Amino acid sequence: MTDKPSPSSADLAARMLAAYHRGDIAAVLALGEPIATLDDVDETALLLLGAAQQSSQRLHEAMATFRRLVQRKPAAAEYWNNLAVVARQLGDADAAEDALRRAVALAPQEAQIHYNLGLLYAEQQRWMQAREALLDAVALVPAFIDARLQAAHACYACGDHRGEQEMLQGAADWPPQPAEQALLLATMLSAQGEQATAFRVIEQAVLPADESARIMRWRIAALRASMHERSNQLDLAEAELARVPLHEVDAALSQSPALATAAWQAHAAVAAQRADTEHAASLYRRMLELSDGPDTRATAAFGLAGVMNKQGRHKEAWLAAQTAHAAQWDIASALAPELTVEGSQPLAMAGQRVSHVEFDRWTTLHAPRNADSPVFVVGFPRSGTTLLEQMLDAHPDFRSMDERDFVYELIHRMQAAGQSYPQDLGRLAQDEAEQLRSLYLDMSRRVVPDLGQRRLVDKNPLNMLCLPMIARLFPEARIVMCLRHPCDVLLSCYMLPFRAPPFMVLCSSLKRLAEGYVQAFEQWYHHVEVFAPRVLEWRYESVVSRFDEHVARLGQFLEIADAAPMASFAEHARAKGYISTPSYAQVTQGIHARAVNRWHAYREHFEPVLPILRPMLERLGYEA
Known part of the structure; x- marks a missing residue:
């Protein structure tokens, strides 16, 4: 390997960079792939090639390219971060975590790296670690809105109400958010009693440009219904739910379990308030069957317990409550294991x-x-x-x-x-x-x-x-x-x-x-x-x-x-x-x-x- 790239290699890198700036990803790939395995390839050329491979969803090739980069220059935090992002896209959480930890050690002042590590932990529902990494990102760049939003979510998941409120200060002035983030932000603001701001956030949500926009509109309507129900405005809640008919939700189940969970919960809560307990119970049971994690399972089981109690079916109510507490025990064990040991003092x-x-x-x-x-x-x-x-x-x-x-x-x-x-x-x-x-x-x-x-x-x-x-x-x-x-x-x-x-x-x-x-x-x-x-x-x-x-x-x-x-x-x-x-x-x-x-x-x-x-x-x- 040579320490200094040849002029032809530097020229190639310049041509690749020009193509990348033009958005001509195919040209970047065509220029870079023939020299990808050569020892004296310019680092910039390898970086551009990896980015183009990643952009083209050729993730395994991008992974190999970024591995070459970290082998050539192991002290470059940027390369470890790039490797981690691709590993995360491939679902290789261990490789992604290892790369991000190396990047953090090399560049502890880089907020984006802490943010990426926090996102990785959040995906794995390792909420305490996610909270720490995301709060570190915000501490480095307080105006990093994406980091503030995700840090607030991690605090919310950890039961850190104070931290959540601190992260969401000024959220009313944030720019419109992509729909998924807007749903998350509005949910947290609503839980804090910031109803007007929450409604404004979802009104301004930026919908995806593809077919998924239809499902996203339904999810927004379901959230609006839940917010109205939570404010005892049942007529408004029912008007929103009319936009999310259950037969449409069932038809879209394979596409969006998140829609089903949100819609069933909103329909069930309104039905319970309207004393339609049989309908509410059937929806909570469906939520339980679909539940993909302890949060959803606990929500559904507590809802079912309340409905069974209203019906005077006390044995079933107690069983549902036990199911809910088993789910919450799993959550607490992950967030605060010291509280679940014998003899702990919760208060x-x-x-x-x-x-x-x-x-x-x-x-x-x-x-x-x-x-x-x-x-x-x-x-x-x-x-x-x-x-x-x-x-x-x-x-x-x-x-x-x-x-x-x-x-x-x-x-x-x-x-x-x-x-x-x-x-x-x-x-x-x-x-x-x-x-x-x-x-x-x-x-x-x-x-x-x-x-x-x-x-x-x-x-x-x-x-x-x-x-x-x-x-x-x-x-x-x-x-x-x-x-x-x-x-x-x-x-x-x-x-x-x-x-x-x-x-x-x-x-x-x-x-x-x-x-x-x-x-x-x-x-x-x-x-x-x-x-x-x-x-x-x-x-x-x-x-x-x-x-x-x-x-x-x-x-x-x-x-x-x-x-x-x-x-x-x-x-x-x-x-x-x-x-x-x-x-x-x-x-x-x-x-x-x-x-x-x-x-x-x-x-x-x-x-x-x-x-x-x-x-x-x-x-x-x-x-x-």
Whole structure:
């Protein structure tokens, strides 16, 4: 091999480059193939030949050409990246990963290489690795929109809500996306409550130029239907579904399983809301039969469990829920294997406590008065927090912001600054506390820019585990603790999907749920004794049976002159549209007793965990 190519080789490379720029791929191939195996071929000529072979879908030949390049110049990250792209196209994931890892080591500053590695991991559903690689790409080039979109998807798959939101900041200003990416982006924005932006994204989607555009239009209509159903706009959802008739979906099944999954799910959700449970069940069963991964299987099985429960077919409902949890266990095992080992603690925050002695050492800080503090609505998930939130939001003096993890973000910021939580809360200086409060209010105002003079309602059930932070920053705040029979709470949690891996694990069995429930309330009552916060216990069963009385009691607690508007919460929820929690449909139906003692139909499954729950049942005043 010669170190310097001959003039004829350099001339050949120049001719190939000119042909490549003209888009004359056939000429590039004709010029390059006769000299492909020669030792003194110009590297540029080999690179152009490989690109032309790849463009012509002659992938095995392109693979061989790029292998020659990395052998000749193993320190060139670009060549390893090219080799990886072709290997990925050929389905050789191991070769692609090896090449990309070499490229990253050689050029760690190249965002495109990190991006390609992230895409490879995403294709394999290795979401934690995909998230890391894609976040690295964004860190290098923050304006890399494709990387931000795919990083947001990886965060979404990992249950990293904070990371997903950060990656999607400014998405409303992104240029129109190709249809596949637009569907993904709109799905994530919709789940964050950004409905208007989500609809605009799919309106502007760039459709493919070939026959697949027809199927893509159906997929877009199915997503629009799901978004309308999720906002309780059933007439609009049905209008969209009229564009996606099921017989057309069935005919296109071999072409697009993704269409079938989206269409069946949308049709099933609307049918369930319309009380057409037989039709909904048949569609969820079809989804289960077709499911190609644990996400689809879990979605279908949870949907089927809900429909079977509505029909009173409790054994089938329980079996469907078990199928769903088995699928979610597979997801959690891949994303957070440490949570699936025996003795793990999914609710890690439940172990954080401040003692009486530690609280006694807290320095005194100036803090907002009650009228200038948020109202915190807390409780174990599925205890009626969404119902109460909508009641408060229906009152003109209050404004809720749906479910946000802003208090957890404050804890994260403390820890990122090198402070321990909750140990260092007592040592916060006045300016540090003010910074945390300002951060909290800034995040809140981005969600509710029209807050004005209304009081903020922060409804996040598991803020009950963050009482030390609330007590430090907003010691005068009113807190409403939502209570419901623990067995009804656990059953509801077991029958519904959660995206965060810790909650997937926590809800995977009644035993884990019962243990987590007791741990959460033991910590809560410990901190109530330590901090003596202003708390109203809001008991679901009592509210159902004596609604007006409890509305008046809530008004007195919050010092509201006229609590009457809260009684119109169902109408308010219907008008509001998107509600992020699983009870988005129930809160539009008004007060009813159907959810009281629902666990009795599943009592045989609860008998083994009643001993775990009994001390808390007695403390809360419930009977087993």
